[in-house]
Amino acid sequence: MFSPDETHTKMPEEELLELYQESLDLPTAGSIIKGVVERIEPEEVYINVGFKTEGTCKTEELKDSKGNITVTIGQEIEVYVEKANYKAGIIRLSRKKALELLVWNKLEKAFKEKEEVKGKILKRVRGGLEVDLGVPAFMPSSQVDLKPKRNLDKYIGRELLFRIIKFNRKKENVVVSRKVILEEEQERAKKELLDNLEEGKIVYGVVKSITDYGAFVDLGGIDGLIHLADMSWGRINHPKEILRVGQKIKAKVIKYEKDKEKIALGLKQLKEDPWNYVYEKYPPGKKVKGKVVSVVNFGAFVELEEGVEGLLHITEMSWKKIKNPKEVLEVGDIVEVAVLDVNLDQKKISLSLKQTQENPWNTIALKYKVGERIRGKVRNITDFGAFVEVGEGVEGLVHLSDITRKPINHPSDVLKPDMEVEAAIIALDPQRQKLSLSMKDLEPDEWDNFVAKHEVSDILEGVVKRIADFGLFVLVSDGVEGLVHVSEISKAPNQRIERMFK
The missing domain is CATH 2.40.50.140 (Nucleic acid-binding proteins)
Structure with missing residues (x-):
């Protein structure tokens, strides 16, 4: 240690030396100067800094990560003056401090002038990522992208551009943002897009989200909507049938409201309406x-x-x-x-x-004639008759009056569904697809038999089937009814016939 007297006698000498060096405009400690490499020794590298003076820098500071010397003799480099005593011929230099100081100067200038800086993302740290700008910098996770990202690992190792949003040289604190740059780029792209957008123009974008009624497409700073009805000329039930989130697509602007910044897009409008040629293709x-x-x-x-x-x-x-x-x-x-x-x-x-397919009515018309017999199955019974299927796709009607010669009140008195029957064709019109059938025509004619067996004045027995004001209907044989008129019935003047016959 020095005594107070020694310190007092030394200080004026150092001050005089500094004043002397300044008067000669010589580099002083703390400044960055340029010099030329003259000799490379194992421990030190000798650098000519002018003024017939050599400075020395530790060789270790001029090696790369593999231990190789990064400079050559005759090369001009920038170095930091750690100590300068020209009288004693001692100049201690540092390449490492020069580089760090240059970086800090560059970053300070970029911060003040809002310039972009390039850096490499090194690793994840608490709350964000560490970025190498020549000096360590911090990027909060909220500043990595336009939207918060859960997986920050995918950014590690990437070289990107950043904007310095906080800078404190004294505390060596640098905070950067990538989001700011992306927002500015997005805004520029949006303005350019809106300035040049017009209906009918073809645009490119990325599917951002999908709803039941359509899909939103990011066109670069602004979204456009493709409605479900404008996705395809064909039938689709949901946008997900043809689109997926993240898909890059081409679309046509079908409506643009500049003041509201609303853009309606169409996919099907990229193709011609197929109905323009329908009549030619499908006559x-x-x-x-x-x-x-x-x-x-x-x-x-x-x-x-x-x-x-x-x-x-x-x-x-x-x-x-x-x-x-x-x-x-x-x-x-x-x-x-x-x-x-x-x-x-x-x-x-x-x-x-x-x-x-072959028209079965034409087949029936070729195979059968009116008057011929045909077989079929009862398919439907109504109040007025029954429909009989005589072939695939061909049904004929048996009217109530043509079911049987015997008196019946309803077709179901004789016929049942799926019953197989035989009938005679009484009318056939394949053009109008009408077929009339008769089952009673295939039954024996009871009237002919009755007439052959009886004569006028024969006495008959029968069963009263119906009573009317004008007489009685009497069944005298199968399928044969006769009328006994009221005038032929013996009764008292005021006697009613319905009381006489039950």
Whole structure:
């Protein structure tokens, strides 16, 4: 240690030395200067800093991580003056401190002027990430991206651009943000997009979110909506059938409200409306294949191509009567149908499945003639008669009066569902698809038999079947009824016949 006297005598000498060096404009301690490498020794590197003076720097500071010397003789480098005594010829230099000081100067300038700096993300730390800018910097997790990210590990090792948002050189504290840069880029992109946007323009974006009614697409700082109805010319039930979050897509601007910043997009508008060529592709009478996409109570909808569907009515599904379309078709079935009609104004196509099959009425007309016998099964019974199926898709009507020669009150008195019967054809019209049958024509004619066995004045016995004001209906033989008029009945003047016969 020095005594007070020694310190007092030394200080003026140092001050005089510094004043001398300053008068000569020589580099002083704490400054950064340039020098040329003259010699490289194991422990020190000699650097010519001018003024016929050499300074020394530790060799270790000029090695890379593998221990290799990073400078060559004759190379000019920047160094930090740690100590300078030109009178004694002692100049101690530091390459490491020079680099650090240069970095701090650069970062301070970038902070003041809001410039971007490049750095490498090194590792995760509490609350965010550590970034190497030449000196350690901290980036909070909230400043990593436009939205908070749970997985920060994917950023480690990446070289990115940052904005310094906090800077304290004295405390060596640097806080950076990537989010600020991204927000500015987004805002620039948004402005450029809005300035150049117009209806009909093709744009590119990324699907941001999907709802039941559509999908929102990020166009670069602003979102556009693709409504479900504008996604496809064909039938879709939910946007997820054709889109997924994160998918890059191309779309057309179909509506743009600049003042509200509302953008309506369309996918199907990228293609021409298929109905423009429907009549040429699907004229009436043409047979085409399609896919059943919906089955309802009154029929089924068949997709002929994307955006073009036709109605297959239940009456056109089969030549035979069906109660439910699901008896014939299911969603997903591939069917061949015939085009019946095309209405371009209403965008409707009528289709037929049975027209692609052989008409059973033509077959019946070729096989049977009026008067011939035919067999069938009772399918439906009504108050006025019964319908008999004589072939697939062909039913004939047996009227109540043609069921039997015997008097009956209802067809069910004789017929039951699914009963097999034989009848005679009394009328056949394949064009109108009408067939009239008679079962009684195949029964013996009781009237002919009765007339052959009896004459006028024969006395008969019978059963009273009905009583009317004008007389009695009497069954005198199977299938034969006779009328006994009231004038032929012996009775008192005021006597009523319904009291005489029960």
